[in-house]
Amino acid sequence: MLSLKDLDFKGKRVFLRVDFNVPLDEEGNIRDDTRIKAALPTLNYLLEQNSKIIIASHLGRPKGKYNPKLSLKPVAKRLSELISKEVILAPNVFGDEVDRLKKELKKNQVLLLENLRFHAEETDNDPDFARKLAYEIDYYVNDAFGACHRSHASVVAITQYVKISAAGFLVKKEVDYLSKAIHSPQKPYIAILGGAKVSDKIPVIENLLNKADDILIGGAMAYTFFRAQGYDVGHSLVEEDKKDLALKVFETAKEKQINFHLPSDYIVAPEAAPDAKAQTLDSFPIPSDLMALDIGPKTVEKYTEIITKAKTIFWNGPMGVFEIEKFSQGTKKIAIAIANTEALSIIGGGDSVAAVYKAGISEKISFISTGGGASLEFIANETLPGIEALTEK
C-alpha cells in the first residue's frame, strides 16, 4: 500500500476520497466537524505539495437521488474556514461542467464534488461511474477510513481507472494501529466487547477467539450469552435467534483455551430510563419485570484486575446504557481501568468512542479509531475492500 510520502504530487490532479459524513442539525448546520478536521493533515500535505485537489465524500443517505438537504454546501463552507482557502463546490460529481472545473483547476486549488451518494452507481460500485470519477485524475488518495468497509465506486472501483492509488495519513494511521491488534499483539491481549447486539459483533468475537487471551463481555450482548445457557434474564435485551451462535462461541473459547468472561453481577431496573429504580443483582433469575442495564461492581473489579495485566487491549461496545448516568458507571470504570494501564489500547465503535470522551480519559488511550463499522470489520476480517483496492495496485 503506497502512502503519501511515496509519491510526488507536484502539479498532479489528485482525487481525494474523504469521509465528510458530518452530523447536521434541522437547519443543515454542521453539529460536529471532527470528520472534516480528521482529513486536514492529508489535505494540507497535498496543498503543500502543490497538487490540484478534487475532494469527494458522501453525506447521509440520499439513496441515489439529488437532495438539497444533503448537499455538501455547508461542508464546503466549513472546510474553507478550516484551511483559510477558497473551496469550489462542484454542482455534481461528473458531467461537462464538473469536467471543465477539474481541467481548469490550478495548483493549490481545492474543488469539492457534490455528494457521491446522489448517484446509486456509487453504492453499486459501478465501473462506468468510477471511470467518470477518475476522468482527468492522476492520483487517487483514500483518506476515508470510515468508508473503507464499503465496496463503493469511489472507494473500490475507481482504483481500476487511476494509475496510482495511495492511502492518506488517516487511513495509514488506522491501518497501522489496528494491524497491531491483529498481527502478533503483545500478550496478554485482552479484548473487551459490549454494546447492544451480539449479531453485530459475532465476526469480531470469532476472530478474537484466535488472538486474545481473555475476552471480557459486557453490554446487552452478555444476556444473549446467559440466555443461551438457559438462564432467566428478565426482559434484558436478548437476541433469541443468536443463541446457537452464542453457544458456538462458548465451545470455541473452550477448545482454544481462551478465558471467556461474562458479568458476575448486573445493575437491573424496570426500564432504561433516568428515573428508573435501579438495583444490583448477582444471580439469576432476573425477575421478569426487570432488565440488566449495566455491569455491577464485582464485575468491574474482576475485569479491572484482568485489564491491569494487559499489554494489548482492544475495546468495542459500552458495558451498559452509558447514555444514562445511573447505568454509565460500568463503562466509565472500565474506561478508567484501560487508561491506567501502560498497554497498547485501541478503541473502536461510535458509541465506545463517545463513552471514552465522556469518561474524560481519551488522552490516555493509545489509539481511538474514527472508523466505527470499518474498524470492527477490519478487526473481524483483517482487511477491508477499500484497503484491498489500495493494495492491489
Ligand code: ADP
Ligand atoms: P459501538 O457503537 O461502540 O460499536 P454499539 O452500537 O454496539 O457500540 O452499542 C452501543 C449501545 O448499546 C448503546 O446505545 C448502549 O446504550 C447500548 N447498551 C449497552 N448495554 C446495554 C444493555 N445492557 N441493555 C440495552 N442496551 C445496552
Ligand code: MG
Ligand atoms: Mg453504535
